[in-house]
Amino acid sequence: MKREHMEQINTATKAVQVKKNINHFYFVACGGSMALMMPARYILDCECEIPATVYTANEFVHRIPKALGTDSVVITCSMRGKTPETVEATRLAKEKGALTISLSHNIGSPLWETTEYPIHYDWLDEPDMTNHNHTILHCLIFKILNAIQPNEKYERACRCIDKMDGIFKANIEKYSSKAIEFGANYKREKVIYTMASGGNYGPAYSFAICLLMEMQWINSNAIHSGEYFHGPFEITDADVPFIIIKGIDKSRYLDERAYSFCKKYTNKIVLIDAADFDMKDIDEDLKGYFASIVTGVVLRGYADALADHRGHPLTVRRYMWRMEY
Amino acid sequence: MKREHMEQINTATKAVQVKKNINHFYFVACGGSMALMMPARYILDCECEIPATVYTANEFVHRIPKALGTDSVVITCSMRGKTPETVEATRLAKEKGALTISLSHNIGSPLWETTEYPIHYDWLDEPDMTNHNHTILHCLIFKILNAIQPNEKYERACRCIDKMDGIFKANIEKYSSKAIEFGANYKREKVIYTMASGGNYGPAYSFAICLLMEMQWINSNAIHSGEYFHGPFEITDADVPFIIIKGIDKSRYLDERAYSFCKKYTNKIVLIDAADFDMKDIDEDLKGYFASIVTGVVLRGYADALADHRGHPLTVRRYMWRMEY
Structure with missing residues (x-):
């Protein structure tokens, strides 16, 4: 720094x-x-x-x-x-x-x-x-x-x-082919849900409202994994896409439970499991806190790939900065 | 009581x-x-x-x-x-x-x-x-x-x-024809957004995740009126439906601003303005606090009408109470 x-x-x-x-x-x-x-x-x-x-x-x-x-x-x-x-x-x-x-x-x-x-x-x-x-x-x-x-x-x-720069870059690289796969497979979707809990709810919310809704004009909603079973899970169907983040902080169980249910009823599920992140040299008891910011960086790669496959750059806006509001 | x-x-x-x-x-x-x-x-x-x-x-x-x-x-x-x-x-x-x-x-x-x-x-x-x-x-x-x-x-x-029972019923009655109109006009929608702020964010959230997603299997997201301009508003287009609550509490300005913008770019907007609620005998300085629970009751009527026009009762579930999860 x-x-x-x-x-x-x-x-x-x-x-x-x-x-x-x-x-x-x-x-x-x-x-x-x-x-x-x-x-x-x-x-x-x-x-x-x-x-x-x-x-x-x-x-x-x-x-x-x-x-x-x-x-x-x-x-x-x-x-x-x-x-x-x-x-x-x-x-x-x-x-x-x-x-x-x-x-x-x-x-x-x-x-x-x-x-x-x-x-x-x-x-x-x-x-x-x-x-x-x-x-x-x-x-x-x-x-x-x-x-x-x-x-x-x-x-x-x-x-x-001071180790985070290396970690961000290692994970961008690690997830690059998965991001491209996501872009190719989800480019025609009209709605994509995100789901997370704990420290990862922030990046899931950001991906839903900024990357998908704002920058791709794709319908979305960041569902809290703990709320999923109290309403939103009824939207789940074979053709309804979900990006699910499994965190490695205290509420991982919530994400696991939501993922286990969701994967039974949809064929369109993208899992990002923070347990797979390269978190080299980060102390075990701190990994969960740092993983949540890695999630955001990894998701950005998914948005880039989606934008590329849709021919809709992330920089395009129809209202923002173009008019008074 | x-x-x-x-x-x-x-x-x-x-x-x-x-x-x-x-x-x-x-x-x-x-x-x-x-x-x-x-x-x-x-x-x-x-x-x-x-x-x-x-x-x-x-x-x-x-x-x-x-x-x-x-x-x-x-x-x-x-x-x-x-x-x-x-x-x-x-x-x-x-x-x-x-x-x-x-x-x-x-x-x-x-x-x-x-x-x-x-x-x-x-x-x-x-x-x-x-x-x-x-x-x-x-x-x-x-x-x-x-x-x-x-x-x-x-x-x-x-x-x-003690006056609330009468107020709830007066407003259910007042909005009954508008609710039916909503059911008839929005029955084929695949996504319906709700938007609110202040004390009304709760009923807007409930309508999105319980009434629409859970009980009608319609895609939704409760957008906070203050967040609308920081991402979600880019999803707005002529054929994208919004239910907007204008509250009469402190953040009414947020709802007014979101509504004013939104109505310019979509033809599918349903406004529920709490200023129109029948709040007879409720003290002026307390109306905002009580209006938020009236909003929920009025919205329930909208859900009933939507369910009726779609032939999809609010009681139907595909997962909830039907299996282990």
């Missing part, structure tokens, strides 16, 4: 460390950036006695949770730093006395100028993926955990960060 | 009142019962300085939020009281020292026997809808609010409860 990023993370972490009586972490963003925060919230939820929740930014802005105040830490994110709802959420949080930390690819953007503790991340033009949003956010979370409840586990987690 | 229900609510409320240092409310259930809890969580989020979150039961059981403990209140719900995940979530919460309150239609069920404070509700065989799950839960929430932070507003809210 670049020194610039690490210094910003350390500055934000120190601010959290000296804050007294934190009673809630709010993760606030929109769309893909909100999805990015779900694995981070999952880690806090498992490790920390301070509850954490995720809000889409405009709901946060209009609802104004009554609990929001001087005892809150609010973490926001926007790639271009111009998402008005996220900027407003950050402004509101600061006004209410919360500590605000924001991630953005765009230094000097409205979000950058609004927040107290901005953290920069690189994107696709930077080859070292350790500097991308997912890994930067994971690093921030483990640093915060180590600051408020020091544990050698979190120190090890921070050391794992 | 029947005296039996009110006594159970009062007993549970007193237990919350004497509990010290509550730092979190967890709402835990599955599918339609989880959706039911979203408007309740919304009320707490707006009114109470103690944060609240909703979990699907098996995620809660396997994740075991680290914050769960003696300072937690855990509210669970299961119609038949036999949902294994919800029973286990209640047992786990109790084991961790949390105060447990559970709603069920089934007295003596496993959930009933597991929880500390059971509350019974009636269902479709009871004509007075004040005794149904949604209104019972709303009553519990306002009683709890009044117990922990007394306010005449919550006393007024509790008095509104």
Whole structure:
């Protein structure tokens, strides 16, 4: 990770460390950036006695949770730093006395100028993926955990960060032929469901709403593996496609159960099992937390292949950035 | 409301009142019962300085939020009281020292026997809808609010409860011809999206996963109105159907914005505007909170009409209750 990023993370972490009586972490963003925060919230939820929740930014802005105040830490994110709802959420949080930390690819953007503790991340033009949003956010979370409840586990987690670039690339390579197979076999589908739980629900949500609905105009819905049996499973039929993520975190059983049922009744199932990920040199007790960001990177390859086979580039939009809305 | 229900609510409320240092409310259930809890969580989020979150039961059981403990209140719900995940979530919460309150239609069920404070509700065989799950839960929430932070507003809210049966019935009647029109016009659709925000996201989610996917085998996804512009709106096209709820709570602007955009690009839009609900005798500052449960009741009429026009009764299942899963 670049020194610039690490210094910003350390500055934000120190601010959290000296804050007294934190009673809630709010993760606030929109769309893909909100999805990015779900694995981070999952880690806090498992490790920390301070509850954490995720809000889409405009709901946060209009609802104004009554609990929001001087005892809150609010973490926001926007790639271009111009998402008005996220900027407003950050402004509101600061006004209410919360500590605000924001991630953005765009230094000097409205979000950058609004927040107290901005953290920069690189994107696709930077080859070292350790500097991308997912890994930067994971690093921030483990640093915060180590600051408020020091544990050698979190120190090890921070050391794992530097191995992630190699791991992302090994898994992109590992899944490249499967991604192409997916693109070829699913290019005519009108609807594709995703399903996951735990830390992997975020990437499943992102794939459904950003990659499939937004960038491919394919109907989708990210079903929580635990919810599947309480309604959604009745949609399952031989010709209904599902992408199922089996995580290696605490809720793996939910994914296994959903997969076992689903594969009996559909012929169109794509399984991504995080147990098969190359997670070399990542400590056993931390693999689940890092696998969820590998899932997102692997799924991106599936989207690229689908776009290629459909002749519909991921960059095409019919509304976004083309008009006022 | 029947005296039996009110006594159970009062007993549970007193237990919350004497509990010290509550730092979190967890709402835990599955599918339609989880959706039911979203408007309740919304009320707490707006009114109470103690944060609240909703979990699907098996995620809660396997994740075991680290914050769960003696300072937690855990509210669970299961119609038949036999949902294994919800029973286990209640047992786990109790084991961790949390105060447990559970709603069920089934007295003596496993959930009933597991929880500390059971509350019974009636269902479709009871004509007075004040005794149904949604209104019972709303009553519990306002009683709890009044117990922990007394306010005449919550006393007024509790008095509104008794007016809800009339309001539900007036709105079922008011929307009956629109529901039939919906059934006739949308009976051949392969996908129908729902969209809402604030307290209405729960009924929109329930309609998508229970009524459409489970009971009609129609593809669906409940899109949050605030998320719509950050991905999902690209799916919008002339022949893509949306049911949009405009709430009258704090996030109405989100619904209005999504509706205004959506109606320009699709010819298949069904609007349910809570501002048109007959909310006679409900205090102005409370209408938004009660409208979200009216939304669910009105939507039920739409599902009945759709089922009728499709010759596919809402009671039919291909997997649920028919096999092991």
